[in-house]
Amino acid sequence: MDFNDTAEEAAYRAQVRAWLEANAPKTHYTGDPEGNGSSMEASRAWQAKKAAAGYAQITWPKEWGGQGGNPIQQVIFNAEEAKHPVPPNPFQIGLGMCVPTVATFADQATKDRFVGPALRGEEIWCQLFSEPSGGSDVAAARTKAVRASDGSGDWLISGQKVWTTGAQFSDFGIVVCRTNPDAPKHKGLTMFWLDMHDPGVEVKPIHQMSGGSGFNEVFFTDVRVKDSQRLGAIDDGWKVSLVTLMNERLAVGGASGAGWTEFMEAARSVPGLDGAPAIKDHALREKLADWYVQAEGLKHTRNRTMTALSRGQTPGPESSIGKIVSAVQMQELGNTALEMLDQFGIIDDPELAPLRAGFHSSLMFAPGLRIAGGTDEILKNIIAERVLGLPGDIRVDKDVAFKDMPTGR
Numbered sequence: 001m002d003f004n005d006t007a008e009e010a011a012y013r014a015q016v017r018a019w020l021e022a023n024a025p026k027t028h029y030t031g032d033p034e035g036n037g038s039s040m041e042a043s044r045a046w047q048a049k050k051a052a053a054g055y056a057q058i059t060w061p062k063e064w065g066g067q068g069g070n071p072i073q074q075v076i077f078n079a080e081e082a083k084h085p086v087p088p089n090p091f092q093i094g095l096g097m098c099v100p101t102v103a104t105f106a107d108q109a110t111k112d113r114f115v116g117p118a119l120r121g122e123e124i125w126c127q128l129f130s131e132p133s134g135g136s137d138v139a140a141a142r143t144k145a146v147r148a149s150d151g152s153g154d155w156l157i158s159g160q161k162v163w164t165t166g167a168q169f170s171d172f173g174i175v176v177c178r179t180n181p182d183a184p185k186h187k188g189l190t191m192f193w194l195d196m197h198d199p200g201v202e203v204k205p206i207h208q209m210s211g212g213s214g215f216n217e218v219f220f221t222d223v224r225v226k227d228s229q230r231l232g233a234i235d236d237g238w239k240v241s242l243v244t245l246m247n248e249r250l251a252v253g254g255a256s257g258a259g260w261t262e263f264m265e266a267a268r269s270v271p272g273l274d275g276a277p278a279i280k281d282h283a284l285r286e287k288l289a290d291w292y293v294q295a296e297g298l299k300h301t302r303n304r305t306m307t308a309l310s311r312g313q314t315p316g317p318e319s320s321i322g323k324i325v326s327a328v329q330m331q332e333l334g335n336t337a338l339e340m341l342d343q344f345g346i347i348d349d350p351e352l353a354p355l356r357a358g359f360h361s362s363l364m365f366a367p368g369l370r371i372a373g374g375t376d377e378i379l380k381n382i383i384a385e386r387v388l389g390l391p392g393d394i395r396v397d398k399d400v401a402f403k404d405m406p407t408g409r
């Protein structure tokens with residue numbers, strides 16, 4: 001493991017820092033933290049600025065508007081960008097997962113049509129995978145696509161997706177559909193891209209405890225898509241979704257905003273029960289010691305991932321450890337911070353609350369982080385099977401025709 005920047009990485013970091021210093025917003029954006037509504041204009045403007053300078057997707061090839069850079073450069077940019085008060089990024093799912101999937105499986109004209117506008121933040125994409133019957137088990141999707149009976153070769157999509165982040169302001173989406181119920185669940189799926197404004201697409205935002213609506217239910221009623229909107233071969237959608245999911249895992253970054261530094265500052269200044277600074281409290285010190293050990297372990301695990309990226313290798317399944325530890329820690333840290341801040345902890349207004357209500361929003365977001373992109377249990381299964389070499393999860397439905405599964409009827 002090498003924790004330090006190489007000479008090239010240090011030079012790149014200096015270049016990125018200088019550009020951010022000159023171009024990043026200077027004041028905190030006070031709009032909607034979910035990345036919709038009033039903050040959208042600021043998000044789009046920042047995205048366009050990054051795209052013009054080649055920083056929007058550093059690893060993408062130059063002809064797509066990237067820098068043809070390596071993942072470690074993207075990691076460096078993300079880390080440096082996080083030090084500036086930039087607006088929310090509603091483009092991440094599209095650029096990190098959907099557009100690379102379209103670019104891998106669509107023809108040149110389709111690529112040319114979609115890559116630039118997505119990169120510049122002009123068009124937003126969503127990922128339509130999870131359904132009421134399957135989130136962890138994406139292959140259990142029931143939304144169906146059938147050929148239109150008019151001989152056009154078009155497909156008609158019907159069914160429901162759920163937890164679709166950003167669907168309410170997305171222009172396009174990639175959707176995994178059941179096309180062959182007679183085949184086992186992994187072998188009868190097909191992937192399409194579709195226009196979210198098409199007739200038959202209905203988006204219903206889900207109201208969250210944070211007050212926002214980051215994700216949605218999406219209903220499809222005979223939504224007509226052309227066969228040219230198919231990504232990959234018919235019934236081969238599982239392979240296509242693995243490309244999307246692999247890109248999701250590679251979207252390095254993990255949990256942010258756990259607020260370790262802010263927590264320590266607050267613990268030094270906020271009085272505890274006996275009037276002395278909270279940091280003197282023994283119970284709090286015990287928790288701090290536990291978190292410190294976890295944070296150090298996490299830092300070294302991340303360094304291992306960074307080293308693999310730096311050497312041009314793909315990070316292994318051990319990168320699953322990062323989200324398990326950091327999401328739980330984010331939840332515990334937020335909870336303890338709110339207790340420590342006493343009555344000020346319950347104020348959920350960035351303009352009035354101490355630390356701009358940062359711990360409030362991380363406490364509200366943390367449970368979602370423990371579910372999104374693989375639940376704690378699924379990640380533990382991955383670690384058990386692929387890191388520790390323990391026996392695999394029992395998969396009784398692997399070879400059963402989808403229509404014969406209880407959820408397939």
Ligand SMILES: Cc1cc2nc3c(=O)[nH]c(=O)nc-3n(C[C@H](O)[C@H](O)[C@H](O)COP(=O)(O)OP(=O)(O)OC[C@H]3O[C@@H](n4cnc5c(N)ncnc54)[C@H](O)[C@@H]3O)c2cc1C
Pocket residue numbers: 093126127128129130131132133134135136137162163164165166215367368369371372373374375376377378381393
């Ligand atoms: C903030 C957020 C954003 C999201 N954005 C999107 C999005 O944009 N697009 C999208 O398609 N989806 C999105 N999702 C959905 C997310 O992918 C699913 O919620 C997740 O995969 C879990 O699926 P589920 O909710 O159906 O839970 P289930 O899969 O039904 O799981 C329920 C419980 O059972 C456990 N469990 C399931 N299978 C196993 C197993 N084999 N072994 C042990 N335990 C198991 C789980 O850990 C969980 O505790 C988002 C979710 C969140 C929280």
